[in-house]
Amino acid sequence: MEKAILVGLETPESTNFKEAMAELKNLAIACDVEVLSTITQKLSGPTASHYVGTGKVDEIKQAITTLDANLVIFDDELSPSHIRNLEKALETKVIDRTILILDIFARRAKTKEAMLQVELAQCQYMLPRVIGLYSSLSRQKSGTGSKGPGETKLELDRRILKDRAHHLKEELKELVTIRRIQREKRKKDEVFTVALCGYTNSGKSTMLNKILESSIQNTEKYVFEKNMLFATLETATRNILLPNNHQFLVTDTVGFISKLPHHLVEAFKSTLEEITEASLILHIIDASNPEYRSQLEVVDEVLQKLGVHNIPMIYVFNKNDLLTNSIDSDKQPQISVSALNGMGMNELVDLIDKTLYSKTHHVKMILPYDKGHIYGVLRENSHIKATNYESDGIHIEAELSDHYLNLYQSYVINNNMQ
Ligand SMILES: Nc1nc2c(ncn2[C@@H]2O[C@H](COP(=O)(O)OP(=O)(O)OP(=O)(O)O)[C@@H](O)[C@H]2O)c(=O)[nH]1
Ligand SMILES: [Mg+2]
Incomplete structure (x- = not known):
C-alpha cells in the first residue's frame, strides 16, 4: 500500500485552503493511499525550482524518513520541472492532485x-x-x-x-457521432431534456432516481448512487412521463470538483455536451456541506467554460434533511429538497414541468442600443416576430417564455398584446 505525505501551498490566491487539503485527503483515500501527514506552507506563490521553499523541501524529506512514506502528493498541478526537481531532492515518487483525479476516473470508468x-x-x-x-x-x-x-x-x-x-x-x-445522432433525433422530436449537474457527491444520481418515482411509466432502471467521489462517470438518460402527459428526459452527468483537470474536461467534452444542449439544467448542491457556496461557484465556473449560456437553470439545494439552518444563497430560481426522503421533490418536479412547458408571452419590448447583446440571446432562445431599429433602441415583438420574460422584464413595454 502507498503511504503518502500531502503537501499544500497557501498563496494569496488560495480560497478555502483547509477544505481543499481535506478534499485532497479524500481523493487520496479514494485511490487506496494511506495518508500519514499533511505539510503546508504559506508563500506569495510557488517557487521556480521546487514549488515550495527549500527549507520546506528539507522538512518533507525529514517527514518521509520519520514516517516511512513512499509517496508525496501536491495539491496543485505540478510542472514537469517541478516534478523532476522534487523527485530528485526527495528521492521519492511525487504526484499531484490531477494524477489522483485521473486515477480515480480510471478506476471508475466502466x-x-x-x-x-x-x-x-x-x-x-x-x-x-x-x-x-x-x-x-x-x-x-x-x-x-x-x-x-x-x-x-x-x-x-x-x-x-x-x-x-x-x-x-x-x-x-x-x-x-452516435451520441450526436441521438441528440439530434431528440431535438427533432422536440423532446425536452433536463441535465443534472453539480459537485461530486451532491446527490445527482439519487435525485434522478427520485424523479423517476414521479413518472407514471415506471419501467426505467434506477442509476447507481453511492457515498463516494465520482460514483458516476457515464451519463445516463431516463424518460419521465408525468400524470398530465407532459414528458421529458433527465440526464445524470459526471460530477465536478475544484481544480478539475483541464485535460479531463477536454476529454469528457462529448459527454458534457449533453449539458450544453439541455433545455433545462438542474444545478444540484449538497447544502449540508459547509463548503456548498464555494462548490456552487466551482460548478458555475465549469459550466461557463463548457459554453453553457442562456439555458434556464434551477439551483436545487439538496440534503435539506440534514440542515439545521435555512439556506443562505441569493441564487435564483432556487428550491430546497431532499432526494433521500423526498421532501420538496413534488415541488421540484412541478417547477421542472412549469419551466419546460410554461406558456409563452407575446410581448413588445425596447432594447437600448447598449443592450444589443440581449437581442442575440432572444434570437437564439425565443421567437422574434418583428424588429425595428428606432432612435431610442431596438423595437422587438417576440414570444418569450416565463424565464426570459422574468429576465428581461424591464425592457418589456407591452405584455400579452393582441
Ligand atoms: N442525507 C441525505 N443524503 C443524500 C441526499 N441525496 C443524496 N444523498 C447521499 O449522498 C451520497 C451521494 O449521492 P449520489 O446520488 O451518488 O451523488 P452524485 O452527485 O451522483 O455523486 P457522483 O456521481 O459521485 O458525482 C449518497 O450516499 C446518497 O445517499 C439527501 O437528500 N439527503
Ligand atoms: Mg452520481
Missing part, C-alpha cells in the same frame, strides 16, 4: 467511452511530463551530435503516447 476518455486525458497529461522527466537525462548524455540512450527513449515514449492519443481520439470520434 463503459468504453468513459475508458477511452480517461485514457486520453492521461496520455495528454503525460506527454509534456515525459519530456520533463527525460530532458535531464538527455542533457547529461548530450555530446555534440550524439544521441544518448535517454533521448532515444524519450523520443520513443513520446511517439507511443502521441500515437495512442491519436488512436483514442479516432475511436472516440465514432462514439461521439
Whole structure:
C-alpha cells in the first residue's frame, strides 16, 4: 500500500485552503493511499525550482524518513520541472492532485467511452511530463551530435503516447457521432431534456432516481448512487412521463470538483455536451456541506467554460434533511429538497414541468442600443416576430417564455398584446 505525505501551498490566491487539503485527503483515500501527514506552507506563490521553499523541501524529506512514506502528493498541478526537481531532492515518487483525479476516473470508468476518455486525458497529461522527466537525462548524455540512450527513449515514449492519443481520439470520434445522432433525433422530436449537474457527491444520481418515482411509466432502471467521489462517470438518460402527459428526459452527468483537470474536461467534452444542449439544467448542491457556496461557484465556473449560456437553470439545494439552518444563497430560481426522503421533490418536479412547458408571452419590448447583446440571446432562445431599429433602441415583438420574460422584464413595454 502507498503511504503518502500531502503537501499544500497557501498563496494569496488560495480560497478555502483547509477544505481543499481535506478534499485532497479524500481523493487520496479514494485511490487506496494511506495518508500519514499533511505539510503546508504559506508563500506569495510557488517557487521556480521546487514549488515550495527549500527549507520546506528539507522538512518533507525529514517527514518521509520519520514516517516511512513512499509517496508525496501536491495539491496543485505540478510542472514537469517541478516534478523532476522534487523527485530528485526527495528521492521519492511525487504526484499531484490531477494524477489522483485521473486515477480515480480510471478506476471508475466502466463503459468504453468513459475508458477511452480517461485514457486520453492521461496520455495528454503525460506527454509534456515525459519530456520533463527525460530532458535531464538527455542533457547529461548530450555530446555534440550524439544521441544518448535517454533521448532515444524519450523520443520513443513520446511517439507511443502521441500515437495512442491519436488512436483514442479516432475511436472516440465514432462514439461521439452516435451520441450526436441521438441528440439530434431528440431535438427533432422536440423532446425536452433536463441535465443534472453539480459537485461530486451532491446527490445527482439519487435525485434522478427520485424523479423517476414521479413518472407514471415506471419501467426505467434506477442509476447507481453511492457515498463516494465520482460514483458516476457515464451519463445516463431516463424518460419521465408525468400524470398530465407532459414528458421529458433527465440526464445524470459526471460530477465536478475544484481544480478539475483541464485535460479531463477536454476529454469528457462529448459527454458534457449533453449539458450544453439541455433545455433545462438542474444545478444540484449538497447544502449540508459547509463548503456548498464555494462548490456552487466551482460548478458555475465549469459550466461557463463548457459554453453553457442562456439555458434556464434551477439551483436545487439538496440534503435539506440534514440542515439545521435555512439556506443562505441569493441564487435564483432556487428550491430546497431532499432526494433521500423526498421532501420538496413534488415541488421540484412541478417547477421542472412549469419551466419546460410554461406558456409563452407575446410581448413588445425596447432594447437600448447598449443592450444589443440581449437581442442575440432572444434570437437564439425565443421567437422574434418583428424588429425595428428606432432612435431610442431596438423595437422587438417576440414570444418569450416565463424565464426570459422574468429576465428581461424591464425592457418589456407591452405584455400579452393582441
Ligand atoms: N442525507 C441525505 N443524503 C443524500 C441526499 N441525496 C443524496 N444523498 C447521499 O449522498 C451520497 C451521494 O449521492 P449520489 O446520488 O451518488 O451523488 P452524485 O452527485 O451522483 O455523486 P457522483 O456521481 O459521485 O458525482 C449518497 O450516499 C446518497 O445517499 C439527501 O437528500 N439527503
Ligand atoms: Mg452520481
